[in-house]
Amino acid sequence: MKKVLIFGVSGQDGILLSEYLLKKKIVVYGTTRRKNNKYLNKKIKLIYKKKLSLKFISSLIAKVRPHEIYFLIGQPNSLISFKLPHETFESNFFYLTYVINSCVDLKISPKIFYASSGEIFGKNAAKINEKTKKDPKNPYALSKYISMVYIQYMRKFYNLNISTGILFNHDSEFRSKNNLTKKVINYLNKNNLTKKLNLGDIDIHRDFGLAREYVVAMYKINQQKKGGDYIIARGKSVKIRDVINYAFNLKKLDYKNHTIIDKNKFSKQVLKFKSINISKIKKINWVPKKDIFDLMNSLIK
DSSP states (O other): OOOOETTTTSSSHHHHHHHHHHHOEEEEEESSOOOOOOSSSSSEEEEOOSSOOHHHHHHHHHHHHOOOOEESSSOOOTTTTHHHHHHIIIIIIHHHHHHHHHHHTTOOOOEEEEEEEGGGSSSSSSSSSSSOOOOSSSSHHHHHHHHHHHHHHHHHHHHHOEEEEEEEEEEESSSOOOOOOOOOOHHSSSSSOOOOOEOOOOOEEEEEEEEHHHHHHHHHTTTSSOOEEEESSSSSOOEEEHHHHHHHHHHTTOGGTTTEEEEGGGOOOOOOSSSSOHHHHTTTTTOOOOOOHHHHHOOOO
16 A cells, blocks of 8 residues: 655645545655644544654654655744744755655655745746746745755755655645734634734735645656656736735725734845746646635635
8 A cells, every 4th residue: 555754744735735645545644743733634644753853764764664755844934044044954954854865775765745935036036937046035945945956966866756846825724823814814704803904015926826736736746757846836926915805805894994014024035026837737737726716715704
């Protein structure tokens, strides 16, 4: 029976990916730092570990001997990464090296998927594809880019099937409460709207997708005969202001009466782009069908 090991099974993508894999009758192992997560399927073989190490990762891979590995862990906040550079690089890069080198040492060749970020492109890339120049502007983005380069090297040197998914914004009901879309959804689902919602720059564009669709992309990437780098996005950007306006309209409200724009939340590191090319991932038969407006419709009551 096919076995999969997910590093970071309790995050948004881990929850949705495990759900998708279990429906395919795949045995799912997953690491987590949380002992209680009501959203995780009880069929998942959970491994609790607050802090990973080379010894732990090597023994885990030796025990499970997975056919596929999905690396979804890592400190995900670009602003926090300036304050916690060590933790950011440790979780996003060094743990990855432990996984890959453990497989090499054990002489096993599972297909490995690494979740990277669109932030590796910097802030001024107008039209983006996999070959666009990388220009990371914070420790988080740099750790993701270094990991991608390391994967490319190991892929060639050891002839390993390792892929990088360059993920752009993707949301679901499992997003953290600090996420923009989740903040809007939670605010609108409250009965008391007397306190205004504090927002940052809403005149920037984002390529929003649904996490439930993006985990399918991850799986399809890991079914390829050779590893590669793939952008995972919708290929269509929307202005955040339009998303917020749409969400408030669902409750027949004018967002201007219920929000405050806080310029202290504006970031100079925001990625600005006109279009994202997803033609490469389309070639492996993945096309996003839903958007952020569908998510708002389903979650705003």
